[in-house]
Structures are given as structure tokens and as C-alpha cells.
Amino acid sequence: MAPLIPSSQPWVEKYRPKQVKDVAHQEEVIRVLTNTLETANCPHMLFYGPPGTGKTTTALAIAHQLFGPELYKSRVLELNASDDRGINVVRTKIKDFAAVAVGSGNRQSGYPCPPFKIIILDEADSMTEDAQNALRRTMETYSKVTRFFFICNYISRIIEPLASRCAKFRFKPLPEEVMSSRILHICNEEGLNLDREALSTLNSISEGDLRRAITYLQSTARLYGSSLSSKDLISISGVIPQDTVQTLFAACKSGEFDAANKEAGNVIAEGYPVSQMLYRLLEVIVSSDDISDLQKARICKRLAEADKCLIDGADEYLQLMDVVSHTMRALCDMPQDMKFH
Ligand SMILES: Nc1ncnc2c1ncn2[C@@H]1O[C@H](COP(=O)(O)OP(=O)(O)OP(=O)(O)O)[C@@H](O)[C@H]1O
Ligand SMILES: [Mg+2]
Numbered sequence: 137m138a139p140l141i142p143s144s145q146p147w148v149e150k151y152r153p154k155q156v157k158d159v160a161h162q163e164e165v166i167r168v169l170t171n172t173l174e175t176a177n178c179p180h181m182l183f184y185g186p187p188g189t190g191k192t193t194t195a196l197a198i199a200h201q202l203f204g205p206e207l208y209k210s211r212v213l214e215l216n217a218s219d220d221r222g223i224n225v226v227r228t229k230i231k232d233f234a235a236v237a238v239g240s241g242n243r244q245s246g247y248p249c250p251p252f253k254i255i256i257l258d259e260a261d262s263m264t265e266d267a268q269n270a271l272r273r274t275m276e277t278y279s280k281v282t283r284f285f286f287i288c289n290y291i292s293r294i295i296e297p298l299a300s301r302c303a304k305f306r307f308k309p310l311p312e313e314v315m316s317s318r319i320l321h322i323c324n325e326e327g328l329n330l331d332r333e334a335l336s337t338l339n340s341i342s343e344g345d346l347r348r349a350i351t352y353l354q355s356t357a358r359l360y361g362s363s364l365s366s367k368d369l370i371s372i373s374g375v376i377p378q379d380t381v382q383t384l385f386a387a388c389k390s391g392e393f394d395a396a397n398k399e400a401g402n403v404i405a406e407g408y409p410v411s412q413m414l415y416r417l418l419e420v421i422v423s424s425d426d427i428s429d430l431q432k433a434r435i436c437k438r439l440a441e442a443d444k445c446l447i448d449g450a451d452e453y454l455q456l457m458d459v460v461s462h463t464m465r466a467l468c469d470m471p472q473d474m475k476f477h
Pocket of ligand 1: 147148149151152153158159160161162185186187188189190191192193194288289307310318346347350
């Protein structure tokens with residue numbers, strides 16, 4: 137009897153769409169690639185956008201659909217940040233692969249098998265500028281037999297001459313409906329029970345990143361079993377609970393220093409990252425209707441300064457206290473600058 141596939145396989149891999157048409161919400165690129173499947177013709181491609189939106193998935197799916205399992209090994213070269221992609225690799229491995237001539241492939245296999253190879257450079261924004269420059273000639277010289285797929289999060293880190301040789305596609309963060317339907321599909325397959333509140337929590341903590349949502353879902357299921365609540369998800373994800381943010385904000389509003397100090401101390405004692413707290417406070421403050429624009433501006437300015445200080449390595453508690461006291465003074469219309477006589 138064939139052994140059962142172990143269920144420990146990460147769900148992000150298990151539920152990675154195998155076909156381009158199953159990639160959700162990225163219509164433009166899907167349309168172009170569907171066309172490629174019909175005409176067996178495609179330009180160099182550049183996929184960019186935030187994490188977990190389907191870039192790697194789309195590139196792997198089109199490569200598999202074009203060549204099928206047999207030809208895949210000889211026709212596709214996949215390189216990501218874990219492979220060395222410095223200038224030497226561009227001059228040797230990539231160039232050698234790009235230069236190999238290709239036959240027309242076996243069309244009887246049922247795959248289009250176009251007469252070119254594909255080189256997928258995932259996380260291309262981590263390639264050095266020299267390495268990117270070295271690719272320019274290679275791309276042109278072998279464009280008859282090779283197509284490049286660049287994938288990155290930050291398009292500004294791809295040098296312009298490379299970007300301008302490619303058809304560019306921006307992958308958008310996934311909206312709530314799309315995330316929800318993928319998550320519910322997985323819950324269904326895995327026999328999980330997720331109520332509406334938990335689903336909306338999962339959506340908000342993963343911020344359009346479906347990979348993050350699926351990873352939280354799997355970790356929570358592993359720890360809490362098949363019935364998951366909003367609280368379980370929050371405890372796994374390490375996000376600061378909304379109550380904690382609201383309590384700190386209320387303490388600032390009360391104008392009582394001791395109360396605010398106590399809440400700030402709690403945040404530190406719970407081990408929540410202060411930089412995340414600053415973002416969460418920002419959300420609360422910006423969306424509050426009962427704070428004037430001037431008060432908001434004062435607080436936001438201080439939040440930005442504290443964020444910079446934290447990046448520079450300042451003490452978390454002191455920065456949080458500084459933000460708290462500024463917020464309190466702004467909210468209670470106390471003078472912003474202390475005067476010492
Ligand atoms: N548009 C989408 N449609 C369906 N599933 C998706 C989509 N985007 C992401 N996923 C799911 O999320 C997982 C991660 O997606 P993928 O690896 O393609 O992200 P990525 O865009 O390459 O992110 P990164 O920039 O972090 O590399 C996939 O396994 C898949 O299950
Ligand atoms: Mg990726």
C-alpha cells in the first residue's frame with residue numbers, strides 16, 4: 137500500500153495554485169499568460185508587489201504549464217535569494233544556461249513546449265547592481281532562446297535598463313473577499329471551523345498577504361485543534377490585541393500620568409514590540425473623530441520621531457513613555473513644551 141502523504145506539509149505549498157488560472161485577483165498578468173499558453177509566445181517578465189500575493193506561484197505555474205514535468209528540468213532554471221546570484225553566477229551558470237539552444241519540444245506531450253527556455257530570478261531585488269548590469273547583454277544576446285522572469289518586492293531596486301526590457305506587472309495586495317474565499321476553501325479541505333469574527337481577525341492581521349494568513353491558520357490549527365477563535369489567532373500571530381491599544385489610548389486621554397505610565401509598563405512587560413504599538417496608536421489616532429487636526433498632527437509627528445529613534449536603537453520603554461506623555465499633553469490641551477524655571 138502506498139504510504140500516506142504526511143500531513144505536516146506546509147499548507148502554503150499544499151494550497152499553492154498549480155495553474156495560472158487559479159491565481160486569484162491578478163487579472164492582467166493572468167490574461168497575458170493565458171495568451172502565452174495559446175500562442176507559445178511571451179516577453180521577458182517582471183513581477184513586483186508586496187509579499188504573499190502570488191508572484192512566485194504565477195511564475196512556477198506558467199513554467200510548469202508550458203513545459204510539463206518532463207521538459208521542466210531542462211528548460212527552466214530557478215534561482216532565488218538562497219542561491220548565489222552574484223556577478224560570477226551571472227557570467228557562468230546563467231549565461232551557460234541561457235546560451236543552450238533548444239529543440240522545438242515534443243508537442244504530443246500535450247504541453248505547448250515553446251522554443252525557448254525560462255530563467256526565473258526570484259527575489260531579484262537582492263541581486264547586486266553589478267550582477268544586474270551583467271545580465272543586460274545576456275538578455276539581449278540570447279533573447280531568441282531564453283525568457284527571463286524577474287520577481288521582486290521593490291521594483292526600485294531593479295536597475296532601469298533591466299526593467300525596461302521586461303513587461304512589468306504589479307501584483308496587488310489581496311482584498312478581503314479574495315483572502316476570505318481562499319481561507320474558507322482551506323478550512324473546508326482541512327475540516328477546520330472558523331467563525332466570522334475569527335475570519336475577519338485573520339484578514340486584518342495578515343494585511344493582504346495570503347501566505348501570512350495561511351501560515352497563521354496552520355500554526356493555530358496545530359496548537360488549538362479544529363475550532364479556531366479570533367483570540368487563538370491573535371495569540372499565535374503576536375499582534376497586540378486591540379484592547380491593549382485602546383486601554384493605553386484611554387489612559388493618555390484621562391490625563392493621569394500614573395495611569396498612562398502603568399499601561400505603558402504593561403505593554404513592555406507583555407513583551408509587545410513598541411514599534412508595532414506606535415503603528416497601532418497611529419491607526420487609532422488618525423481614525424478618531426473627537427481629536428482636532430492640530431492635535432493629530434502633534435501626536436503623529438512625535439510617533440514618527442519615536443519610530444526613527446527605535447530604528448536607531450533607542451530604549452523601547454523610554455520612547456513609549458515619551459510618546460505617551462506627548463499624546464497626553466496634546467489630547468488634554470496641556471502645553472507641548474515643558475518650561476522649567
Ligand atoms: N493571488 C493568489 N491566488 C491564490 N493563492 C495565492 C495568491 N497569492 C498568494 N497565494 C497563496 O500564498 C502562498 C504564497 O504565495 P507566493 O509564494 O506566490 O507569494 P509571493 O508573491 O511570491 O511572495 P514573496 O514576495 O514573499 O515571495 C501560495 O502558496 C498560495 O497558497
Ligand atoms: Mg515569492
